[in-house]
Amino acid sequence: MKTVRTPDEQPSDRRGPMGALARPLPRPAEPDPDNGFPGAAEIGIPRRKPGPLKQVVRRFALALLVLAVTVLLVWIERDGYRDSVDGNLSFLDAVYYATVTLSTTGYGDVIPASDSARLMNIVLITPLRVVFLIILVGTTLEVLTERTREQWRLSRWRSTLRDHTVVVGYGTTGYSAISTLVAQGVPRDRIVVVDPDAEAVAAAMQDGLVAVAGDATRADVLRRAEFERARNLIVSANRDDTAALVTLTARQINRRAWIVVAVREDENSPLIRQSGADSVVTTASAAGRLLGVSMLSPNVGEVVEDLLHYGSGMDLIERPVDKRETGKSPADCRDLVVAVIRGHRMLRHDDPEASKLATGDRLVVIRSGPRRPDPMGPRAHPSPVS
Template sequence: MFRETLLSELYEKKMVLLKIILGVSLFVALAGAAIHTLEPHTFDSLLDGIWWAIVTISTVGYGDFVPKSITGRLLGILLIVVGIALFSFFVTNLAASTLLIKEQSEKGLGTAQHASHLLIIGWNERSKLLIEQTHQLSPSKSIVLVDETLLQLPVQYRYVRFIKGNPKLDETLTRANIGHADTIVITASLHVEERLADANTILTLLTVKGLAPTTYTIAELLTSEQYKNAKRAGADEIIEASQHVGMLLTNGTHHHGLIDVIRKLITQNQTKHLCIAPLPHDYIGKRFGTICNQASTSDRFLLGICRAHEAILHPSEKCVLQQGDELIYVKR
């Protein structure tokens, strides 16, 4: 992430670098022409003069061409001094730019240049887990984090591009390159009261959908009061944290051990236990009971289907599958 930012910053300064390169090239050409004119017997051609000027300005010369006149040697001294000055200029500026960009990157003051990245809004334990599991499952996946409370991104998350700022502002999300994100996750803040946190989530969601209306967005709510507003604001999926935890506790109370079963089902690892996949073309028109037997031979245990964004668990065996359906299954 840091390397990409550094290259991006250098690219933005390409016109300045180009002018410097053109200026140095012109100076070298003039110096080569001058030494060829001053000492034509030592420097037989213009190319020899330019070669000597390049070698002298970049190092201190190879010794294959040595000026014999006082004027030629003075020109050589000038080239050596200019070469040292240019080298010091480049090294100093590169080091300063590198340190500045590194500091900006760690403190979230830069911009993201990624595409098809996962954009996470909010820094908390849930977003930490999301970052870690996403990186574990897809190490090449670009991740961008937006948060206004985090002072500096912890070093163990150096693979994450951090953008510091208010996520309810267009400028902050633009710096996160929201227009090129493929998925956006808005986590609820735990620093404020629940209702205020949900209100902030709705405002952030409105900003997100204003800038990226077609990007798949998941929003976390702490209560159920803002569920309809989140839907109206354009959330593709909504996690009602309190309700989901409450349902887990209820199920755990009545069916001991069920919480562990659910945890294992939704825990993402290399085997990806619980999955949703598009319906294969050759399954269209078949009955659910028929494909259950076929799927069992491919290490898939079917739980149901997803139709029109609605999950249908354990449908009738006579249920006919339609185009656009998705399969919900457990992978062995």
């Protein structure tokens, strides 16, 4: 019987330790003299955009404000104006003069002589002129203004971004990682998503994140995400060979960043670490272990799942030792201690060396809290598999 495998379940290439990495790598793309580098990254900064009706109403209100200011100026300087009908400039004449001037209609050949005709010109004809100008000129002005505004927002974003987190891949894994970061208090404007898929970039912007469209294996794409000044990098690519190339590229750009990489195969973990990753998470085996635990003991599986979802009940967190806890046993702490981090070593809670907590130790504890909704909200939009 023939077994059908999904793309994620295809066996790795045994010709090399990295499976797909044993295949020859593609040559770097040459720059195009007209279009620059192929697949150049584009940065999208999320913002709230008003609806079309609201934009029209806003423009119409601005046009009325300009009209009012013009009328006021004409009325203040009314002694310098002359009316060809009666020689005197009334307030209605000032409003009429302002309307025909702003609308570039012209005056002198055909003019409303009566007050009722001029009132109709002001109440009915002038709004039509304003609507016409909005339709005719509004699109061009909007494009010019929008480009200027986007350039200003991009420059301001680049100048203020420091010690942020870059997430490569906005699929299921990347989305869950960002949701955990946001739940623990990381501001959304300190997270930058990099993904080559346009739908994923649009989804990230819809979730209030800055997104860069491009291939993260390219150094220029990571530089567009300001990775030189980043503190952390999360790599959740669809393929392990892509994750390795992203890690190599990132480590060359930023030597101090903390890099966490998700891989699918256990055998690829050592090579990812050699590429420069500080921490490697094997998603396939971790999910498999959780499946096995849930099969043998559903309650244990539920507890582990609860611990992995920050803010959903019991949380597994790392914190420094409190002054009041120094010299005490882990069992005497206010939280349930799982492990003690001393220097670069991790000690279990029952390790004799961890029997007395010292200043500078860090504790991995289980803390119980109220259940809170997902800080990223329900994810209704489609997303890649990564």
